[in-house]
Amino acid sequence: MSVESPYAWHRRLFEGRAAVFAITATLVAAIGGIAEIAPMYSATLGPKPMEGITPYTPLELAGRDIYVREGCYNCHSQWVRPFRDEVKRYGEWSRAGEYAYDRPFQLGSRRIGPDLMRVGVRLPSVAWHYEHLMDPRKVVPQSIMPRYPWLAEDRLDPEDVRASVATMKKLGVPYSDEDVAKVPEQIAEQGGAIANSLKESGIEVAPDSEMVAMIAYLTRLGVEGHQALAAREGDK
């Protein structure tokens, strides 16, 4: 070599020494993630549960798992942005603390269909949701959403739901031991109430069907956040 390259240091330091190169590259790549994620766990910087937000009931949790299973997040967001048009269309914009019990998060990245953050406020009718899931075009002309008739047939397994509640409890969601013990009773109670109000609209569906769980989940979405934010507004 006649002239020393200005980059000879790079060749000496890294290209000839794979271990040094690999470790340095890993550290350099790790910095950004640590800097952004670690503060989420600090008491001052991280998100905290919003006051008035309670964990999902076992039936709602079962409904949420079905929402994840069916991949609803591929078409629907749960995330109202702080813009005039979005607040008009979907309700109060989303606060971090409202998602405190969401595992996995379901903010979504596409709106092939409308946002569902506050669908429980916008569309509280259980019968509407039943009709819509059985055949979307019955209530939304020309909708492009698939039908979900199997939800009305398939039943929940309370023990399976209990496993979910118990796991959530281990992860720090504030369920009591009694909550875990009484999962089947809680499902029967809340499911029975929904099935009854569907019956008033002439709809027969089993209280422990997946349909009822899904409706329980959808009609609670965003309601507590909406109420808490309205109360905050009232304080002023």
Added chain:
Amino acid sequence: MTATHPEPAGNAEAQGRAPSSVAYDDWIVKAFVVATLLWGFVGMLVGIYIALELPFWPANLDSPYLTFGRLRPLHTNAVIFAFAGNVLFAGIYHSMQRLLKTRMFSDALSQIHFWGWQLIIVAAAITLPLGLSQGKEYAELIWPLDIAVAVIWVVFAVNFFGTIAIRKVKHLYVAIWFYMSMVLTIAMLHIVNNLALPATLTRSYPIYAGMTDALVQWWYGHNAVGFLLTTPFLGLMYYYVPKTANRPIFSYRLSIIHFWALVFLYIWTGPHHLLWSGLPDWVQTLGVVFSVMLWAPSWAGMLNGLLTLRGAWTRLRNDPMIKLWVVALTFYGMSTFEGPLMSIRDVNSLSHFTDWTVGHTHSGALGWVGMAAFASVYYIVPDIWKKKLYSRDLINLHFWLGTAGIVLYVVPLWVAGITQGLMWKDLDASGNLVHGAFMDTVRVLLPLYWLRLLGGLLYLGGLVVMIYNLVKTVRGEAAEPAAVPAPAK
């Protein structure tokens, strides 16, 4: 020149000349090439199917296993981890043995890597339509499969670094740097993002909740783009472009600068997927600032590739493989210009949630990832099967089908995204929504969805032509040693 340019003229050439005693493991390269073509076909076919479901809902067939919500993750996982994943492994096993002048560290590990990866893909193709999903984009696979991915990835990493350890060439060529960043960073992202507590054999809940889960997921998600769909493909570019054009890399200095810049900057950009959300403002701002900065090293890489071809411009007209690389690099440049633009808060307020994002995704995926993959495979197959390429005209046809397919895919989705974004925001003088019925903003998209479907069909048609051409090549006449641009081994 030699001093400032440690990879002298014909760098890859020089490095590719193995001592005659080295017998490369070509079986493993062949296996990954076949897997690439097979899963590429399947993954894109599923893409076409879901592209049909949007404008034509009856295609969901009232079947739980075929609804858009379950098949879309199948498409994304198949094209990312099966198509892009396998082609990266093919290219890495092919090029690293030649660059380091040694056989892979362990044939057994290579085999475990190959079969393990294919088994995971088959398992994914079964579990996703069954609705077994973690519900996080690009991380849908359930926890037992996540563990399998981690184990196989470690097998690959041991084989990869083992090969580096026994190398016969002292200095690592730039392609290897980029491969290395993939091996290490993907391991970190995959493991951290999938930390979860199992509830049953098929269901688990993440240890992160709400916004924190979202942040971790998009830290993972954007860097799956960065360290799977970008940096290792740049590695392929650094090996196959000089090989194909028979010219050295334009600038060694540029490759050093943009390598370190990409490795450092990419990781910070995840929050651009969560703009205007409940994520703390300072995190969002970091995401924006780093995304905009990322433009520079991205274009440095594109320019380094394109300028490597500068002496081969005359061949651009009649060498379809060079044309494939030019389109790939151009789309790399386009999507890495578009991405930073979409990271700016005001632009994102319009583009986010719309088809604009999907258009951006596929200008990167079809334009950059797809075209770079095809160009690499066209180089690899004649090289390892030691055959003459069956038809250059068919590559040319593939080039045109692919390019037309991309245009028909991306342009309608830009129009769709901007149209719908503006319709959503449209308020009348008294502040009411002009398009209060959401469906009104969907109906206008349907013709554009049909056009996208046509684009997808053309693109897949190009792949079919490729498969035909390669099958003919493998069955065809042996290469005359002199006619092959690659050096004698």
